Amino acid sequence: MIEICVKQSRPNFTLDVDVKLGHGITALFGPSGAGKSSLLNLIAGLEQPGSGRIRIGSESLFDSKAKINLAVYKRRIGYVFQDALLLPHLSVRSNLRYGFRHGGMELSSIVEFLGLSALLERRPTTLSGGERQRVSIGRALLSAPRLMLMDEPLASLDMERKREIFPYIEQLHKKFGIPVIFVSHAIEEVARLAQHVVVMRDGKAVAHGNTQTVMNLSDSHASRFERTSILTGKPASYDSAYGLTTLSHPAGNISLTGQLGRGKAPVRIVVKATDVTLALNKPKDISARTMLKGIIARCDVDGGPTGIVHVKLEGGEELSAALTRKAMDQLGLDAGQAVWCLLKSVSIDERWIASS
């Protein structure tokens, strides 16, 4: 259990967070300037809160009342920075060894786990972004951390490099049992990696809990472009002739491009509210391959030209659809009505997906 209850005041910005995080991977999610990175720095000890306490298990890292403020180097918290921050004057091998602490993992097993053997004698400046991030993860792991912090570890990477790093982050928890807190402002990253999420806005934690629940929660601040839903489906079949995967979902089959990994474990997909079409009757002769059945839970309109319809799908998951107010009025949409939610297969980005 990681307990974070901190207040920090700076000119024009106040951070005021009180959350308890469990094990597993937690995402700090929110727009830039929400205080996500500051929160990581407070946990690592690189910045000091004005007041509050930070505790891992029963050990206090910071407690303003008890006047405890453990020095950064005594905290045993691994930190992977957005730009890796490898020491430029040292080789990859020396970087990995820099924080080596006995009782954790051995260099050789980390090198094998992260595939670094060919890079050991290289200098950080000669590495690609993905390689640097892998070295940075290895360096933190070798310091035998009890918690890993990752500040947008994927932000500076292109899609291919991101896909290269994903499995390693997932393994941190699965394989090594190290809790991870990572900062992200990409919902697909959160859906892919995190079990828990803390949504931050203007220095406050506005929501936290299970990823799917929190991310599907209506957030009155989000514009229709930021509104997304996370659905969970089980890979059911693959059509090799067309290169399409079918996920089974209680509300209907979901069609995706490409073939997912061999596993049959449930996967999460991220659906943008602007990609969802609603129909009162199941349409025929339409190109959308995915039609999910549900009941309207709520319609959010505020007099503007657009609104959000929240549909409770069969099976209990919620899906948001962004519609014009005119369309909502002309169809007479209201809570309690049965609707079909139509999704274009091509609008779902399968590159983010993996077993959850």
Add this chain to the structure above:
Amino acid sequence: MSLSPEEWTTILLSLRVALLATLICFPVGLGLAWLLARKDFWGKSILNSLIHLPLVLPPVVTGYLLLIAFGKKGAIGAFLESTFGLVFAFRWTGAALAAALMALPLMVRAIRLSIESIDQRLEGAASTLGASPLRVFVTVTLPLAAPGMLAGTILTYVKALGEFGATITFVSNIPGQTQTLSLSIYSLLQTPDGDAAALRLILLAIALALAALLASEFLARHLSNRMAGKP
């Protein structure tokens, strides 16, 4: 061209004075540079001005102030002599002290700039890996500031080789004791028919200065390449 014993004495004395001056100046300069680059404290700009004072004061004034402070009757000089038996006035060590003081602003400036250009987050990253502040300083700050420390050291050495005004005021112009290269050239120019002998020393001075500058250029490039991770 072969050198006379007197010329050898002068050159070796100059090199010795410059070496001691650099040895005094380096730790003091490093400490001050780190303080100015990384710490905020009351009187920081006053300290900074004091360090730079020898750069703007007439060297004669600096030499005279040294004489007042470190002379046999000066407050610090009398204390050092009675406690440690250290005498600076009219000794080659005094010449080194004067040169060190005159070169201090150059040393501090070079190292300070180079410490300030280090990404402090690198030091933060090192501390998250369990490195104590001392270890961070030794394994991150110092190596990354090495180009500046090298530049400062060479500048100090060259400056100390050529120091004149403060030296002659503080320790006078005693052959074999305090008569460095520049003082020797000055003396020769004051004597009738000394021009030819002075010219030899002038050429030597030019050669020494050029060699030092070229060496520093070469070392600095080598170091900064290493730091940037180029082969």
